[in-house]
Amino acid sequence: MLSKKQLRNDVEAVAKALQKRNFSFDIKTLNDLENSRKNNQVKAQELQNLRNTQSKAIGKAKAAGEDIKPLLAAVANLGDDLDTAKTELQAIQSKIDEIALSMPNIPHDSVPEGDSEDDNVEVSIWGKPKDYDFEVKDHVDLGELHGLDFETAAKISGARFSVMTGKIARLHRALTQFMLDQHSEVNGYTEAYVPYLVNSESLMGTGQLPKFEADLFKTHLHGEEGEAKTLYLIPTGEVPITNMMRNTMVNEKDLPLKFVGHTPSFRSEAGAYGRDTRGLIRQHQFEKVELVQVVKAKDSYRTLEELTNHAEGILQALELPYRKVNLCAGDLGFSAAKTYDLEVWLPGQSAYREISSCSCFEDFQARRLQLRYKNKDTNKPELLHTLNGSGLAVGRTLVAVLENYQQADGSIKIPSVLQNYMGGLSTLTQ
RNA sequence: GGAGGGAUGGCAGAGCGGCUGAAUGCACUGGUCUUGAAAACCAGCAAGGAUUAAUCUCCUUCCAGGGUUCAAAUCCCUGUCCCUCCA
Incomplete structure (x- = not known):
């Protein structure tokens, strides 16, 4: 598998290198997936962060003997939102993985051109x-x-x-x-x-x-x-x-x-x-x-x-x-x-x-x-x-x-x- | 065939539902000391990812996959592998 970083930052170069072995892939599809991955990942991580902070606050309040009911109410819908975001992200990730796994290795410079x-x-x-x-x-x-x-x-x-x-x-x-x-x-x-x-x-x-x-x-x-x-x-x-x-x-x-x-x-x-x-x-x-x-x-x-x-x-x-x-x-x-x-x-x-x-x-x-x-x-x-x-x-x-x-x-x-x-x-x- | 116990960082090995990404030891890295080394002492030290010019910050990961919960290394279920005992 090629490095995801390389696919992310240098798709054009990868595409060019793989052309040498007659392998082509749709750069636009990959870029689009990559963009939505980015958006979704940021969104999902923000939600996770929110949940983590809220949960910690609940823990502290509970330890201090405060009433945690209002805090619980505040996080009521968080779980569902988070699940949705995660599922979406996963779907995109696995599409990217599928593409990445199907891509062959990049030939070394000393490999001669040719088809057969x-x-x-x-x-x-x-x-x-x-x-x-x-x-x-x-x-x-x-x-x-x-x-x-x-x-x-x-x-x-x-x-x-x-x-x-x-x-x-x-x-x-x-x-x-x-x-x-x-x-x-x-x-x-x-x-x-x-x-x-x-x-x-x-x-x-x-x-x-x-x-x-x-x-x-x-x-x-x-x-x-x-x-x-x-x-x-x-x-x-x-x-x-x-x-x-x-x-x-x-x-x-x-x-x-x-x-x-x-x-x-x-x-x-x-x-x-x-x-x-x-x-x-x-x-x-x-x-x-x-x-x-x-x-x-x-x-x-x-x-x-x-x-x-x-x-x-x-x-x-x-x-x-x-x-x-x-x-x-x-x-x-x-x-x-x-x-x-x-x-x-x-x-x-x-x-x-x-x-x-x-x-x-x-x-x-x-x-x-x-x-x-x-x-x-x-x-x-x-x-x-x-x-x-x-x-x-x-x-x-x-x-x-x-x-x-x-x-x-x-x-x-x-x-x-x-x-x-x-x-x-x-x-x-x- | 039956009954149990276990899987945690490079390795060994603690771990109470929230203060645990994780004690401690070894290994490793840097420093003090030393002519040099060893020893001793001090400090640092998981990985992957997002974001960033970089720092920062954030997310994920305690065999794997599900579940419970506001919150899981910790509780429940399934699977894989290892170990012990009985037949």
């Missing part, structure tokens, strides 16, 4: 796609040879699910373990195990709600429809991990906070019909190792580079060619101020595909989360900045390993950093 992923800007390239002296297969054909099974998954659950059996399941797990170890032991993150079902407040905190409910899987306890009994399957580990810090005043000496967690992610993929229907690329359920950092405002963009490097480190250790792109404003996620995508080379598609998304949210999430620390210099609480990134999406990493490490006979060489996690195995054979 075609306008993303390549920042760097690492590694070189291999030349294969045979016809390469994609991960679905390769996976089939090694125990990746979409038909059985379809029987159990439906489309966009997968089953893995045998060594390929272990390879999938090996990737997860390697990533967790790397981030917790080398990069200094604290490992976190978190719930996979979360309440609506948490999704509000990271920005998935109220706007993107359609993307989520929703559960009702005992079939109840009541809001309090609703839990959602997490669309990313970002949600529970970041929300660990919701409503907290962090000790300055504990900053930066760095967490890594391995969770499944569940996405309805509403609106993605027909896209990436083949294979593991776009699933309702997939594993991800997620990095989250909470830092002081002045550190956040330096941290974005660092966190992205941590994700890149996994790709480099696995010797997978990739490129790093700076997302253009039109392709930026709702809560992000700036995002780097890492795209891994997939020989089966002859294309770079997203495997990690690393974002800086500035104080956009922190404001909703009420995540702050006390600044010693000013002695005032200040919002912190949040960042996260996949380090990496495990399913897609498996895809990349299968396709990049394939051999003519369909066997898969195991990247050397994973061999220990595979009981010393160096090749996946049928």
Whole structure:
């Protein structure tokens, strides 16, 4: 959420900044609401003040043993007037809140202009796609040879699910373990195990709600429809991990906070019909190792580079060619101020595909989360900045390993950093 | 499944329907003292919002949501979470 102060004092600038990401809103409506909010709030507060003073006077008179009847009569209608004023004010406030909550974050200056992923800007390239002296297969054909099974998954659950059996399941797990170890032991993150079902407040905190409910899987306890009994399957580990810090005043000496967690992610993929229907690329359920950092405002963009490097480190250790792109404003996620995508080379598609998304949210999430620390210099609480990134999406990493490490006979060489996690195995054979 | 107890500032922890935005301790900040530090002593110190050039002033907030009352941290109801006991 953007700051209300900013919306109040600087709507024009906000509107202009959001235009960069093709988001527009009605400035006049907001200004009108803002004006009536102001009038109503002043009115309501005056009435409250009146009531407070009168009530105190009654208390004093009573203590002094005076007759309070005339005083009581004087406040007789106050309650109703106050209720009316309050109700009006609340109605206006919630309209303003609704608008404010639906507004995306303002893109950072370094975010390129553009409407779609075609306008993303390549920042760097690492590694070189291999030349294969045979016809390469994609991960679905390769996976089939090694125990990746979409038909059985379809029987159990439906489309966009997968089953893995045998060594390929272990390879999938090996990737997860390697990533967790790397981030917790080398990069200094604290490992976190978190719930996979979360309440609506948490999704509000990271920005998935109220706007993107359609993307989520929703559960009702005992079939109840009541809001309090609703839990959602997490669309990313970002949600529970970041929300660990919701409503907290962090000790300055504990900053930066760095967490890594391995969770499944569940996405309805509403609106993605027909896209990436083949294979593991776009699933309702997939594993991800997620990095989250909470830092002081002045550190956040330096941290974005660092966190992205941590994700890149996994790709480099696995010797997978990739490129790093700076997302253009039109392709930026709702809560992000700036995002780097890492795209891994997939020989089966002859294309770079997203495997990690690393974002800086500035104080956009922190404001909703009420995540702050006390600044010693000013002695005032200040919002912190949040960042996260996949380090990496495990399913897609498996895809990349299968396709990049394939051999003519369909066997898969195991990247050397994973061999220990595979009981010393160096090749996946049928 | 049943019966109780609890949730208060960064933390711990008092709190009588009006004098309580809240005692006290810790932490923190400033000062005195000291070569310096520690200790001791003195002072300050919740958040959010309205208004203001700023000060001032005002409003809201004691888990959440309702209710009673002229007036609620305090009384009543519902919910959430924590704890204890019984089965």
